[in-house]
Amino acid sequence: MTSMYETLIAEDEANRLAALGLASFIVEAPAGAGKTELLTQRYLKLLQTVESPEEIIAITFTNKAAAEMRLRILESLKLALDDVPPPQAHKQITYALAKQALQLSAEHHWQLLQNPARLRITTIDAFCGHLARQMPLLSRFGSQPMMSIDASVHYQEAVRRTLEMLDSGDEHGKVVADTLSHLDNNTERLTELLVKMLSQRDQWLGHAQQLDSSKGAEAALCHLLAQDMAQAAAVLPSDLQSQLMPLVRFAAANLPEDASIALLRDWDEPLEADLAMLPAWRVIADFLLTGTNEFRKEKGLNVRNGFPATDEGRANKAVFQAVVDAIRQHPSAELHLSHIRKLPSLEGGEESWHLVATFAHLLNLAVAHLWTVFQEAGEVDFIGVAQRALQALEDETGATDLAMKLDYRISHLLVDEFQDTSPTQVELLRRLTRGWLPDDGRTLFCVGDPMQSIYRFRKADVGLFLQVAESGIDHIRLNKLKLYRNNRSCPQVVDWINQAFRLAFPQQDSVARGAISYRPFVAGKPVAEDGGVQVHPVLAARNTSKLAAEMLEAIQVANIIEAEQHEYPGRTIAVLVRARDHLTALVTEIRRARPNIKFQAVEIETLSGRQSVQDVLALTHALHHRADRVNWLAILRAPWCGLTLADMHVLAADDHDSTIWSLMQDEARLAKMSIDGQARLRHTKQVLMQALLHQGRQSTRRWVESVWLLLNGPACLWDTGDVRDVQAFFDLIESLDAGNGFSLTALEEGMQKLYAAPDAQATESLQFMTIHKSKGLEFDTVILPGLDRGNAQQDQPLLLWEEVSMPDATLGSATELIAAPLMPKGSRQHDLPTPYDYLQGLEKERAQNESLRVLYVAATRAERKLHLLGIAKLDEDAVGQVKEPTANTHLSHLWPQVAAYFMQAAAVTQPDEWINAEEKPTLASFTPQLMRLKQVGKPELFQAIVTKELARNSNLLGESLAKSPPAVEDYHSLEKNIGILAHRYVELMAQSGLEAWNIERLQTFKPVMQGWFQQAGHDAKQAEQGAVKVLHALIVTLDSEQGRWVLQARETARAELALTTIENGDASTRVIDRTFIENGERWIIDYKSAPLNAALNQEAIAQYAEQYRAQLEAYAALFTGEGLPIKKAILFLSIGKLAVLD
Known part of the structure; x- marks a missing residue:
């Protein structure tokens, strides 16, 4: 066979x-x-x-x-x-x-x-x-518009213009007014609804322009309701109804006259699938089903249901159970009876249709405005x-x-x-x-x-x-x-999926409800020795916090990852979740205790969740609002400043009214801080003082990024991921500036749509992603945590639409349209379901059916192994038992297949092993880690050379700020900008310590360098050339013996030292690239980025350096007061060689 x-x-x-x-x-x-x-x-x-x-x-x-x-x-x-x-x-x-x-x-x-x-x-x-x-x-385009990747700003502008018509005094104004009145004049809510509708207008625009009358819609609604009633009648044929009749009459006789079941107190004829009998069908559905649409059980019946604790009551409860068991034999009996409860009343149809026409008119207005906005912007979605x-x-x-x-x-x-x-x-x-x-x-x-x-x-x-x-x-x-x-999958995985999902999927297809029955398949691969499906129950006590349970699940997932990587190091692993936030606990656990686990998170972490971006975001907020106390404190805590909590307490703890910026000007407060804290704060204050003076004189990106650069922001980045994240942040600011204008609100909204770059050190062998993102991919091992998590909340759009295929005598079939308006609770005339509730119920069923298909997609990504994890609550009243999962979760769909694993785990788990309420962390157990640069800013000026008066009044920082990026007149000079940027990075390397730098880290800054050159007015090709030359100079210098000697840490070393003197009554400032005292001699070194041939001998290099003697002699004159011998030298960055000028 x-x-x-x-x-x-x-x-x-x-x-x-x-x-x-x-x-x-x-x-x-x-x-x-x-x-x-x-x-x-x-x-x-x-x-x-x-x-x-x-x-x-x-x-x-x-x-x-x-x-x-x-x-x-x-x-x-x-x-x-x-x-x-x-x-x-x-x-x-x-x-x-x-x-x-x-x-x-x-x-x-x-x-x-x-x-x-x-x-x-x-x-x-x-x-x-x-x-x-x-x-x-x-x-209708005319000239070809650009494609808008994010059209939400256009939707919002179109809605704003639509609502402005309120005061027009014409028919359009009345439509806006009537809609607002229906929504309790909640303009914000109406704006939100209209923006959402515009983003989905392809679903309704054709309908909104074809609303002729309510007759066809009412007929279509009745057609749908009749179909649902026919399905319920099939569940309860006349013989089963006859068995129910005495039970219903008995319950009605034991309940008050005003109980809904009183409608069937004398029920003795089978009900037909007729809309006129809908109230009676509702009573039967309520009689048979619980509030969660499950059949009532014999032990759950009591006097409140009309079954008193008498001999007759107990006998009737037994009969009730027998009838329910007979009804259960019909496929989807609970589902079809539950539909009866959701069928709407047809009262108030004309009023509802008037609202539909009003809303449709408003939507058409919004679409007209949207096309105007698109044309003005030269974009389209x-x-x-x-x-x-x-x-x-x-x-x-x-x-x-x-x-x-x-x-x-x-x-x-x-x-x-x-x-x-x-x-x-x-x-x-x-x-x-x-x-x-x-x-x-x-x-x-x-x-x-x-x-x-x-x-x-x-x-x-x-x-x-x-x-x-x-x-x-x-x-x-x-x-x-x-x-x-x-x-793709081995037979063990295929067989398990067939068995589990055949039970979970709907029993039959339904176009109206988006239901797909299960289609079994067979494996085309041979049996894998190590293949199969493993269930990992996570058990929690009743009072367990959600966070505590999720953390334990995360620990189990991390353990599985480590075991798989240890046993099968060459295989691919994917952790798949339905929503991004379902990975929060796992990512936290790995970063807290498992740094050896390197993973790629594909569009999982939002940009705003990365510390490097949080720091520059705080800087952006602080620069725009001096009274933003939280963000001003954040920039003082950020690595480029790095104040200790003790110093921050001295600065701000006793004054909650003044701005942090004003407190930073209080020298008495600064004097109470540590010496290190004073130096850090003074440097940050100097940079920010000049930044605030330059506000409004340049683009937002250039302004904020210049400040970040002067604060040594790049030195605070750890890897290429940080570089890309910060670059994406500045790109977002630039795009907002180029669009409708920068605002902090738009910045925050934009950041929620951007995701952090994956870990640069991770490979594709371990990936975290959403199930939707995984579609089309395959992995040796798939891990599915969070099976107990619920679905997202359902939206409530302004209008709901449903196309219904109606029988037609001439055409065979025709399409009619049902439209239902949103009905706020306060505007309802009764507690019965409305047509809107009914249509939303259809949408909810479609979403639930899709949720099951999402789980199927996740499971079928596995080639060899599938690991399933979910949290279940232990039943503390019945030892060894687990409560059933919440309905319509992935765990509930798989429960017939996995319940035994949870029960078995519960049977061997003692109460003292359960996860109990989360322990609250205390301040005593929390020790914050301070990550900061070892040295910040420029050192104090030599007081013997610069007078205090001049130090207070000269625009020292302005000289530096003007170089980042260069002024407009310098844009044409690529070589000059190469020198400027090379100087900046050499300064960073010297200040943060050579041990923090290597070739790999330098290469991660290439995107930042390219962006800097482009801001300086160079095209993409020149920016690439400039970045390559700067990187070459830095790598050569870092790799050369003389370059490392110049940049090595010394107590007396200073980088980019700005010295100001009075010459002929005018202030003159010179910036010395590098100076230090070595063996009793003052060394003054200037960097040159000019490209030289690495094959040049020392004599040729010395001759080339001779042209800079006058410049270094002027620098040396500034140090004559020290009384130390002075050595002058040029460090040629492109070849990493030092030329000493005797």
């Missing part, structure tokens, strides 16, 4: 070959099925049917997927150049098809390998942009491009010239990840294929896995996959094919 495995493998192979046929297909391919290979084969096969490769268009959803498909096709063509076919069977098919494609390429002079751009493989967004550019007038692409293909009269032109040119369309398409994208396919005829040789090929549809937040609708598979797109019918072989 043929096994199920053999049957599915045979069907899989047959369907893979069928997918190469010249017909339209929709292919269901499970995780790890090799969709890219299938698409590659299909593409190569289609090349045999066209006159030019441009007739084939392959569409994906990400640039990465498009690049992977293109690369796979090109690699297949290159492999086919050899006459040695690959050993794998599926690769041999690709090889044969590629051979044929190469022959055609040669015959038709396509030159595919030389011209890979002829392969039209693109993302859906790029394709829409291409269409819009084809006919700019028809697509992705939704706008897609909408204009549709307009370019079809207008009121039908297909446009472009559509007909494309109809002639496009012979085949391939769509990857079809389960993630949105209504707009399916409409695009409909318009592209509008002119296709049956059997004309043109084909549509869609491939995807509905079990992996997880992008509802991007408007993806898995119901579209089901609809297209069943009905096609317009007149194009697609042949349905299924693949069953998973080539």
Whole structure:
């Protein structure tokens, strides 16, 4: 007898070959099925049917997927150049098809390998942009706008202009006023709702412009409600209703007259699936179900439910349990009965429809303003491009010239990840294929896995996959094919996933509720000796804090990582979570106690979470607001200043009213601080004093970054990740300046959308990421913590829409639209569900069904091992028992499969081993770590040379500030700016100590250097050249014996020493690069960054240095009062050699 495995493998192979046929297909391919290979084969096969490769268009959803498909096709063509076919069977098919494609390429002079751009493989967004550019007038763009990556600022401006119409006195003003009145005049709430709606306007814009009457909407709503009631009636056929009747009558007789069950006190006839009987159906649903929509249990029935503690009551409870057991035999009985509770009342329909019309009018106004804002900014968002692409293909009269032109040119369309398409994208396919005829040789090929549809937040609708598979797109019918072989995971993982998710997934597909039943698959790999699924229960007592439980789970995850890395050092590991903050405890544990674990966090940590960025953010806040006490204290604590807590206490503890800046001017306070603290604070004060004087004279970025540089900010960065993070922060400031203007609020909002760079020392062997980010990837070992975490809160948009397919006598079916307005609690006339509640209930079910698919995606990333972790509360009233997890969490979905592991763990865990309430940290147990530079700032001026009066009044720091970046007139001089920047970094190296510097660290500053050169007015190419030359000079100097001797730490050493003297009544300031006392001699050294030939002998170098003698003689004259012998020298940074001027 043929096994199920053999049957599915045979069907899989047959369907893979069928997918190469010249017909339209929709292919269901499970995780790890090799969709890219299938698409590659299909593409190569289609090349045999066209006159030019441009007739084939392959569409994906990400640039990465498009690049992977293109690369796979090109690699297949290159492999086919050899006459040695690959050993794998599926690769041999690709090889044969590629051979044929190469022959055609040669015959038709396509030159595919030389011209890979002829392969039209693109993302859906790029394709829409291409269409819009084809006919700019028809697509309403005119000139081509830029693509806005973050259009939220445009949405907000459009909403602001819309709400300003309140005082217009016309119809538009009344619409704004009526909407505000409905929302209790909460302008902030309305702004938030409208901005959200604009970001999703592709879902509703067509509907908002087609609201004719409420009759069709009411009929559509009734149609949906009737379907739900019919499903409930199927759960409770007349025979089961007859068994329920005496129980309901008994309970009603034992409850007050005003109880809802009194409606069925005399129930003796089966209820029909009729909307008129909806109140009675609600009573039955309440009678059978608990508040959490689970069937009531016999032991849970009491006098409050109408079952008193009498013999008759106990007998009826037993009968109740028997009836419930019979109802349970129907699939999804609880679900269908729970739907009855959510069915809305149809009262107040006209008032609701008036609100719908008002809101739709307001939304149309906001969209009109948005297009005005887009035109003024010369930008547009992705939704706008897609909408204009549709307009370019079809207008009121039908297909446009472009559509007909494309109809002639496009012979085949391939769509990857079809389960993630949105209504707009399916409409695009409909318009592209509008002119296709049956059997004309043109084909549509869609491939995807509905079990992996997880992008509802991007408007993806898995119901579209089901609809297209069943009905096609317009007149194009697609042949349905299924693949069953998973080539990624070992059989142990595959078998476990099949068993667990078959129980968890919905029993049947539902377009309306986004439900997908489980599609089993088989493993294409052999059994792995060390493969399988492991469950790691995390048990907590009732009073355990959330943080304490999560920390214990994090410790277990860290232990698993260390064990896996120790046993299998060459394998890849991924920790996958549903939300970024689910990794907080794990990252904290690793940084606290496991520094040996190096990981790449892919878009996990926000930029604002990195200390280096927090420091420069505090600096930005402080510079803009002198009264911002917290941030002023933060910059004094930051590494570039590094005051101790004792010094900060002296400075500010006894005065909570004055600003920190004013306290910094109090010399009496400074005198009470430590000597080190005084030096640190004086340097920081000098820099900030000049910075405040320069406020408003330059761009925000240049201003803040200049201050950061003078505070030695770069010396406080530890690795390339810090460099990139700070660079991203300054880039954000620059983009805000270039946009609508810089503000601290916009800065904070922008930072929440940026993520910290991954650890530069980590490899890809260990990665932390969200499940959504992991889609399409695979890892040897996958760890899934936080299975007990709940879903995110559901949004409440201004309007909810639902398209309903209605039976039509002439057309067979027609689409009607339901629209429901947001109804604040205070505006409701009753406690029954409203149409808005009903539609939101549908959205909630869709979200819950998608959450289950997210878990499936996570589990199917594993090749060999899958580790599952979740926190469960111990039942303290029943030793050895665990409470069931919260409904609709990932743990609850897997509970039938993993509950035994938790119960077993609970049975061997003693109460004193439970995680109890979190211990509160105390000040006594907390010792803050102070990270700071060893030496900051410029030293005190020699009092014998500079008078106190001059020291107080001269603009010493202004000279330095003017050099960072250089003044406008110096922009043209790249070599001069190379010298300036090289001097800065040599100064940093000398001040922070050579032991803190190596070649690797220097190279991490290259992006910062490039940014500095670009701010100084150089283009990207010159910035690259400048950074390379500066890095070369620094590396050579650091690597040379003479360079290290000059820069080594000495008690008497000073770097960039500014000395001011009076000459002919005028103040003159000279800055000495390096000076120190060595063996009783004063050394004065000047740095030169001019490029010299490293092969020059010492005599030639000395001759070159001679031209700077006058400059060094002037420096030496400043030190004659010391009475020490003076040595003058030039350090040539480009060759690392010292030339002494005798």
